[in-house]
Structure formats: C-alpha cells, structure tokens
Amino acid sequence: MQEKGTISIHTENIFPIIKKFLYSDHEIFLRELVSNAVDATQKIKRLALSGQYTGELGDLRVEVAFDEDKKTITISDNGLGMTAEEIKKYINQIAFSGAAEFVEKFKDSKDANEIIGRFGLGFYSAFMVADQVEIETLSYQEGATPAHWTCDGSTEFEITEGSLAERGTEITLHINKDGEEFLSKHRLQEILDKYCKFLPVPIKFGTTTQEEEDGVDEEGKTKYKSVETDNIINDTNPIWTKAPAELKDEDYLNFYKQLYPFSEDPLFWIHLNVDYPFNLTGVLYFPKLKNDFEMQRNKIKLYSRQVFITDEVKDIVPEFLMLLHGVIDSPDIPLNVSRSFLQADSNVKKINSYITKKVAEKLADLFKNDRKAFEDKWSDIGLFVKYGAISDDKFYDKAKDFVLLTNTKKENFTLPEYKEKVAPEQTDKDGKLVYIYTNDPDKQDAFIQSANKKGYDVLLMNSPIDNHFIGHIEHKLENTSFKRVDADVADKLIAKEDAPEHILTEEQSTKVKAVFEKAINRAAYKVQLESLNPEEMPVTVTMDEFMRRMKEMAAMGGGM
Numbered sequence: 001m002q003e004k005g006t007i008s009i010h011t012e013n014i015f016p017i018i019k020k021f022l023y024s025d026h027e028i029f030l031r032e033l034v035s036n037a038v039d040a041t042q043k044i045k046r047l048a049l050s051g052q053y054t055g056e057l058g059d060l061r062v063e064v065a066f067d068e069d070k071k072t073i074t075i076s077d078n079g080l081g082m083t084a085e086e087i088k089k090y091i092n093q094i095a096f097s098g099a100a101e102f103v104e105k106f107k108d109s110k111d112a113n114e115i116i117g118r119f120g121l122g123f124y125s126a127f128m129v130a131d132q133v134e135i136e137t138l139s140y141q142e143g144a145t146p147a148h149w150t151c152d153g154s155t156e157f158e159i160t161e162g163s164l165a166e167r168g169t170e171i172t173l174h175i176n177k178d179g180e181e182f183l184s185k186h187r188l189q190e191i192l193d194k195y196c197k198f199l200p201v202p203i204k205f206g207t208t209t210q211e212e213e214d215g216v217d218e219e220g221k222t223k224y225k226s227v228e229t230d231n232i233i234n235d236t237n238p239i240w241t242k243a244p245a246e247l248k249d250e251d252y253l254n255f256y257k258q259l260y261p262f263s264e265d266p267l268f269w270i271h272l273n274v275d276y277p278f279n280l281t282g283v284l285y286f287p288k289l290k291n292d293f294e295m296q297r298n299k300i301k302l303y304s305r306q307v308f309i310t311d312e313v314k315d316i317v318p319e320f321l322m323l324l325h326g327v328i329d330s331p332d333i334p335l336n337v338s339r340s341f342l343q344a345d346s347n348v349k350k351i352n353s354y355i356t357k358k359v360a361e362k363l364a365d366l367f368k369n370d371r372k373a374f375e376d377k378w379s380d381i382g383l384f385v386k387y388g389a390i391s392d393d394k395f396y397d398k399a400k401d402f403v404l405l406t407n408t409k410k411e412n413f414t415l416p417e418y419k420e421k422v423a424p425e426q427t428d429k430d431g432k433l434v435y436i437y438t439n440d441p442d443k444q445d446a447f448i449q450s451a452n453k454k455g456y457d458v459l460l461m462n463s464p465i466d467n468h469f470i471g472h473i474e475h476k477l478e479n480t481s482f483k484r485v486d487a488d489v490a491d492k493l494i495a496k497e498d499a500p501e502h503i504l505t506e507e508q509s510t511k512v513k514a515v516f517e518k519a520i521n522r523a524a525y526k527v528q529l530e531s532l533n534p535e536e537m538p539v540t541v542t543m544d545e546f547m548r549r550m551k552e553m554a555a556m557g558g559g560m
C-alpha cells in the first residue's frame with residue numbers, strides 16, 4: 001500500500017502564516033498532542049465499556065519522550081488508533097481545514113494575539129515546532145493494518161503501511177531549528193506541569209530513581225537500593241472532579257498547596273458543580289488578602305476537561321471575584337474565540353452569574369452557621385463583599401443580609417442591626433437616619449471621641465473601597481444618609497436628652513467662642529465649644545468641608 005496526495009486547503013502558504021501568529025505560544029503543541037492521545041485513550045475505554053471493543057485494554061497510559069541526538073519528540077498512546085482511511089479523514093481533511101479556517105478568519109485580524117492562546121489548533125500545531133511529522137498507528141478494529149503517515153509541513157503528505165504491532169498511535173516530531181528549546185527534559189517537564197498536570201490518563205515522561213528498602217545487612221541495618229520508576233507527571237483525579245461529599249477539609253487544603261506551594265492557607269472554599277444548563281466544576285478559594293492585590297490577581301486557572309487552558313479568566317469570573325484562587329473546568333467555554341465574543345457568549349454569562357450566586361450562598365451559609373468565624377474573617381472577605389455589592393445588584397440582594405458595618409469600637413453589625421442601634425439617637429431634624437463614619441480614625445480621633453461622648457456611634461470606613469460602598473448603600477437604604485464625623489454633623493442631630501450639660505452659660509460660651517475666633521482670625525475655621533471639663537476636649541476648631549478639600553487639592557499641587 002502506498003498513496004500520495006495533496007491536502008485540500010486553499011491557502012498554499014498556510015504554514016508561514018500560522019507560525020508567525022503563534023510565535024509566542026509554540027509550547028501549546030504539546031498540550032494539543034497529549035490531549036489527542038488522552039482523547040484516544042478515553043475513546044477505547046468507552047468502546048470497551050459499551051462492548052464494541054472486546055480485546056484487552058492493557059495498561060492505559062500516554063508517554064512523552066524525546067531524543068536530543070535525533071532531535072525528535074514522540075507522543076505515544078495505546079488508545080483506539082486510526083486506520084489509513086481515518087487518517088485521511090481526521091488528519092488531512094479536518095485538522096487542516098480547521099487550520100485553513102483559522103487563517104481565513106484571522107489573517108487580517110488585530111485580535112489575533114488574543115485568540116492564539118485559546119485556539120485549539122489541534123494536531124496541526126505540531127508544525128509550529130517540527131518540520132516533519134510522522135504518525136505510526138494501528139486501529140483497534142478487527143483485522144486493521146498499521147498505517148504510517150508523514151508530512152513535511154508543505155501541503156503534501158504520504159501514507160504507507162506502518163510498523164506498529166500494538167493498538168495505538170505514536171506521533172514523532174522532527175524538531176526544527178526554532179523548536180530546539182523543547183529538546184530539553186526541564187522544558188518539557190515544565191510544559192507538561194503547566195498544561196497536563198490534571199489530565200485523566202497517566203502520562204509518563206522518563207523515569208525517576210527512588211531509594212527502596214532492600215533487606216538488612218550483616219549488622220542488622222536496613223539496606224537500600226535505587227529503583228527506577230516511571231515518572232508520572234499528572235494527578236488523574238484532581239479534587240474538582242470528585243463529589244464534595246467524598247472530600248475532607250484536608251483534601252481541599254492539600255490541593256491548594258499543590259496549586260500555590262508557598263501560600264498561607266485559604267480562609268474557605270467553594271466547590272462548584274453544575275451540569276445543567278452548562279457544565280462547570282471547580283474549586284474556588286478565598287485567600288488571605290495581602291496588601292499587594294495585583295500579585296494576587298489572575299490566580300484562577302481555567303481548564304477544559306482537565307486540560308489547562310489559561311489563567312486569564314477575566315470574562316468568565318466576575319470582576320469582583322478576580323482575587324479568588326483555584327480552578328474552574330468547563331467544556332462549555334468556547335476556547336477558539338476572541339475576547340469580545342467571549343463576553344457576549346450566553347454560556348459565559350450564565351457561568352458568570354452562577355459563580356456570583358454560589359459565592360453569595362456560601363457567604364450566607366458561613367454567616368448563618370458560625371457568625372463568630374464569619375466576623376473573624378470579615379477583614380479579608382469584606383473587601384470582596386463590598387465590591388460585589390457595588391458592582392452587581394443580584395449579589396447585593398443576597399449580601400445585604402450579611403454585609404457587616406464595623407464601628408470604631410470594632411463591633412460588627414448587619415445593616416438591620418445597625419439601624420436598630422442608632423435609630424433612637426441619630427436622627428436629624430427631618431427624621432432622616434444619620435450614619436456617622438470616619439475614613440481616618442487617627443486624624444479624626446478628636447471628632448470621634450466627641451461624637452461618642454454625645455452618645456453617637458461612628459463607623460469605621462477606611463478601606464480603599466469604602467467611599468464607593470457608602471455612596472452605594474446610601475442610595476440603597478431608605479431615609480438614611482452618611483456623614484463624615486468631622487463635618488459639623490453632630491450639631492444637626494436631635495440632641496440626646498441626657499447629653500452632658502455645658503458648664504458655661506449661653507452668654508459665657510459666646511464670649512469664649514469669640515476669643516478663639518479672634519485669635520484664629522480666619523473665616524475658613526469654625527470654632528465649637530464642647531465642654532469645659534478640663535479632662536475632656538473643651539474646644540474643637542474645624543475647617544469647613546469645602547475649604548478643607550480645596551486646601552487638600554492645593555497641597556497636592558493643584559495650584560490653588
């Protein structure tokens with residue numbers, strides 16, 4: 001048997017274009033070839049299960065090997081194999097037409113760089129690193145003969161009788177000059193770790209030596225011998241593929257360590273598991289926040305059927321959850337499209353809101369089941385919750401039951417609790433509730449003390465997000481306004497009945513006030529007499545809020 005032919009594509013010079021586009025992402029060839037080998041293995045398993053294949057399955061595994069001298073990389077499997085007809089159908093036509101389509105679609109596109117990493121070029125991506133590719137394969141089918149296919153990266157291929165004696169496929173890449181970096185144990189191991197670490201079929205890459213006990217010597221000491229064992233690079237059953245009921249806390253923590261070896265333990269996690277209307281599994285972890293938020297972003301890894309795709313999940317995970325860590329796996333996220341398309345994709349939208357909903361439910365559970373633990377974690381999770389409440393109305397609707405307000409005494413209240421606490425004291429003349437807050441407890445300490453003394457509570461709102469958060473809930477809560485403690489807010493509240501009385505008469509006060517005002521002699525400042533008890537703060541001098549801002553701007557170089 002021998003046959004020569006021409007691969008049917010329109011674009012004669014397809015390879016140079018693909019190579020140029022894919023320049024920065026050559027390493028994905030290995031992901032594609034190994035996942036094809038895994039697919040072939042899963043297929044023979046299914047055929048055996050359904051009784052369509054009755055032969056021995058054998059020890060199912062994929063093997064990656066390389067030969068530095070011959071400059072080859074080989075990926076072999078004992079999956080279902082292919083007949084010569086199937087090679088023509090699947091490799092020549094489909095793979096190449098896919099590539100042709102890719103070029104047609106994107107050759108003029110500015111989007112190309114975004115698409116590259118997501119575009120499963122499949123088998124064809126081998127030509128990014130090889131100038132010749134060979135396939136040796138033997139189909140599982142009764143009476144199949146082995147086939148050999150070779151192609152030098154032009155549009156010409158050749159099929160001859162092959163030499164494989166066992167079921168399966170062996171793909172050999174003759175690595176080109178550009179691809180020589182891949183003829184290294186270290187580099188291949190690195191790529192396998194990145195993309196193939198959780199594939200469902202064992203992947204062997206070389207061997208490792210291990211010390212094993214080997215009886216005892218004459219003095220009774222244990223003897224050891226070195227044993228070569230297969231180096232299996234992957235964990236075929238990562239926790240996100242298991243049922244939550246099978247797993248213990250320890251399993252989740254160990255997996256976290258596996259993903260982020262030098263990190264502190266996470267605060268808690270959420271196991272995602274849905275199969276309708278889309279397929280999604282995964283585990284998301286809430287990390288302990290560090291000051292350096294940027295370092296902690298983009299830590300979620302996206303997988304598709306256990307193959308690593310990217311850690312750019314911006315469009316799939318809601319923006320406010322981008323600081324979460326972990327893994328999501330979904331075969332329903334389109335991989336071969338540009339970002340703008342992804343944002344508009346209906347599955348991606350559904351996944352996005354599913355994740356939001358799950359996170360809200362988990363937080364609500366934590367709050368309900370162990371409020372103390374929830375409060376202990378609030379300094380870490382508060383940021384997510386507030387950010388989520390601002391950016392997503394559906395999330396706010398759930399979060400309004402567990403979002404906490406913290407006062408300067410470090411007491412936490414839910415929104416209803418806080419309302420109940422301050423309603424009797426903190427109402428202004430129009431009957432509006434006034435929530436007093438500080439955004440700088442050190443600088444504003446005098447005002448805080450003064451407000452507390454009058455029986456008013458002061459909320460701590462000094463995280464980077466609090467200004468936006470205040471703006472948002474002020475709008476959501478009815479009949480409530482937020483006032484910063486250093487504005488003359490306390491004056492406008494209806495006085496508490498048992499507020500400490502002034503020692504001075506009205507007349508005396510006016511006089512003392514005048515003395516201060518004269519000494520300061522600036523209209524921008526406002527003098528308030530609090531109490532003339534020498535242990536307390538008798539007088540506060542404040543600057544009008546508007547003037548204060550102007551000053552600040554001037555100080556910042558605003559040229560005022």
Ligand code: ADP
Nearest residue numbers: 036037040081082090091095121122123124169
């Ligand atoms: P995809 O994997 O998306 O179908 P590929 O270009 O990666 O596209 O592969 C094309 C086809 O070639 C596969 O669908 C499969 O039928 C066949 N194929 C590739 N590699 C193997 C293999 N190792 N064993 C059996 N069939 C394979």
Ligand code: MG
Nearest residue numbers: 032036122123
């Ligand atoms: Mg493939």
